[in-house]
Amino acid sequence: MTDTAPPVAVPTPIPAPDQRAERLAREHLDGLAKPLGSLGRLEDLAAWISACQGSVPARPLDRVRAIVLAGDHGVAEHGVSAYPREVTPAMVRTFVAGRAAATVLAAQHGVDLRIYDLGVDDDLSGVPEEVTRYKVRRSSAPLHLTDALTEGEARRAWDAGVAITERVIADGTDLLIVGDLGIGNTTPSACLIAASLGLPAELVTGAGTGVAGEALQHKTALVATALERVGERAQDPWQRLVALGSADLVAGVATMVTAANAGVPILLDGLIAVAEAVTAEDLAPGVMAWCRAGHRSTEPGQRLALEKFGLVPVVDASMRLGEGSGALAAVPLVRSAVLLMGSMALLSDL
């Protein structure tokens, strides 16, 4: 890691969740009317939420919110996705209509979901201004040929992520999900994970929307070319975002740093959210302590990054959709974990 300070205000150090509350939470959980440890990972989740809140038992997760960040990617014009980029604006409209997988799940689970266009390659006419007001540019440059963003664009994307998150937090947020939308975005995400974890393209590149065979080999080669192009600069997390990211990915990193700094726990989704989280951790060490894995994506880069941080997913349902959908599917279990902690009888009361 180089010592170059990023040109944006990154809060450091990120405060840690309350370890005393976590210890007391574990004692409380051990005393409930059940065999010791029998609620498995639900106990870990409850103790983590207690630590994030500094409260035992933890308060119910009434206000779960999701921020979905949309953008297109220049690399999508180079044969890395199974779908054309026109899908991205069409899906933004589907979100607005409440008929995307993520909006259906959010409605089912009472999660407030807001979608923002950071870099969709379309003017999205007719879509509410609230959705497009943070747009930085249309698409990004093809990252295997040139830097994805200029420094100025990356800064604007960062500021947008901070502003979006500050508004969401001001409205009251007990748990935050960061979702993504954008044809081609598994390629920059694989690059960010490779650079952060020091792994080769072959280990982190996956099928995305469904590329296989020769197309997957081509995608892997393109990730390798991008990493080679950027070289040592990729050691620096800010330069990594400028060179290999996109406006939506930069905003996602800013969202996670801002939420962690404000003491808001984050439930991670698939490859893209995890790529944002590992980059956030490199920029602002301590962010990952505020994160848990909502689900396991089928993407190899997501699995490797979760393993590095010892994060075990709540849901493992072979999902690979993005949008925040995997984390949204995990919300009922996380809520149950907290409810059990606060509502069960004590073993000593039996």
Ligand SMILES: O=C(O)c1ccc[n+]([C@@H]2O[C@H](COP(=O)([O-])O)[C@@H](O)[C@H]2O)c1
């Ligand atoms: O979150 C994941 O793990 C995930 C895995 C595969 C695909 N996606 C979604 O599919 C799109 C990117 O896939 P691709 O093949 O176009 O790079 C984008 O809209 C993502 O939300 C998401």
Ligand SMILES: Cc1cc2nc[nH]c2cc1C
């Ligand atoms: C239809 C469709 C919906 C999506 N949602 C997230 N990524 C997506 C990719 C496609 C192709």
